[in-house]
Amino acid sequence: MRLPEIRSALHVLASDIEAKGMTAEAGKLRSLADETKRRPAVRRAPARSMPMTPAIEDRIRDTALAHPSWSMERIGAYVGVSGGRVSEVLAGFRR
Known part of the structure; x- marks a missing residue:
């Protein structure tokens, strides 16, 4: 049941x-x-990173080219986004 x-x-x-x-x-x-009803799906934590814009994506790509030894986390910290966003941009999921 x-x-x-x-x-x-x-x-x-x-x-x-x-x-x-x-x-x-x-x-x-x-x-x-x-009490057996599901609660509505809502965001419980505020978004911590700024919205992605084409300018930020270009800055991520430019930084990655200029500093190939940097990790994605370091590039993200430099640009102001998370390492996951850097990964998405560099892997082509964004754009």
């Missing part, structure tokens, strides 16, 4: 219990049933 089915069964059970006059218990069951 999956969570949506369990939630529906709990609501039916709550209705049956409420029909017998036990409204407080039915309310508790409904509350428990509602």
Whole structure:
């Protein structure tokens, strides 16, 4: 049985219990049933890097060419983005 089915069964059970006059218990069951719902997907942490622009992408490429021994993390720190963004740009995922 999956969570949506369990939630529906709990609501039916709550209705049956409420029909017998036990409204407080039915309310508790409904509350428990509602706890099985998924929370909406929201960003919990703020974005830490600035948005990518063509100028930043060009700067990453230029820095990588000028300093081939630098790591992606170092290039990212120099440009002001994460090493992952540097990897995306250099691998061609951006542009």
